[in-house]
Amino acid sequence: MTDAVDCDIRQSLDRISSQMRRNYSESLRELNLYVGQDNLLYRLWLGDGVTQMQLCEHLKCEPPTVTNMVKSLEQNGFIYRKRDEKDARIMRIFLTDKGKELETPVEIKWRQQQEKLLKSISKKDRLILKQLMQQMESNIL
Amino acid sequence: MTDAVDCDIRQSLDRISSQMRRNYSESLRELNLYVGQDNLLYRLWLGDGVTQMQLCEHLKCEPPTVTNMVKSLEQNGFIYRKRDEKDARIMRIFLTDKGKELETPVEIKWRQQQEKLLKSISKKDRLILKQLMQQMESNIL
């Protein structure tokens, strides 16, 4: 009977991710961002002019979620939208200067969050952890 | 430079928990529950007549979140609310029969979810994983 252990892992995972989200959310508010918006911007930092469908793919979420996130980010002046000239169904998303400027500060926040999470875990254990998480990731797809 | 590894862990954690949430949400819809409501009910299965503040404590969320969850669960007939007789500020939450009946089916869902997540991970590795997660959990509090 390993049920107790299994259950602890599932619940533990849940607690960690929600606590992380809370901490991270608070931290991002200093940059006037909401949690999740950083990941959308990250896709744009890799390259502008992406469609909303591509953002869905990257964020692994549904189209209406992207519509709302994009609307919010646009209203706050981090991005702007432009309809594709060849295919009028498509909206292409671009960074404003204000959006570009966030790259470095967000990366710093990421690093801080990472360091806090993995503090006091050895390099060797981090590798093991990473492998186990990759295993879990492929299990639930 | 272990930054790449650290980053993978943080992102991996995020991907796992959101994918878990998605899968789990879908699974719970079969019982007419939304994700998170099971955890609120779980507290009630341990013992009825709890206050909303105690539910906050258990769910690790803010009072307005509990207000909404309780409202939704009440409207769907899983719980009912009763004002405390001695202290009129307090609302006490009780399970209906419909709410009590969900205990077993929800536990089955939990077990299914756990098994899927940890499939192909050895007993030994599960123990290591559990310890590493406890470490992370205490890191971010």
Place this chain on the structure above:
DNA sequence: CAATTATATTTAGCAGACTAAATATATCAC
């Protein structure tokens, strides 16, 4: 006992996330 302070809950408003259904545009097939 009246005024202040503390506690429990609710309301309003916003964010991410979802589904189902609507809209707009493109493409494909006849």
Place this chain on the structure above:
DNA sequence: GTGATATATTTAGTCTGCTAAATATAATTG
């Protein structure tokens, strides 16, 4: 080329979650 189908996005409505502010009641303190 017109009609059916496919694709991209939006709208409406739901949920969990949050913060800030309002409300109601209780306890404390002068």
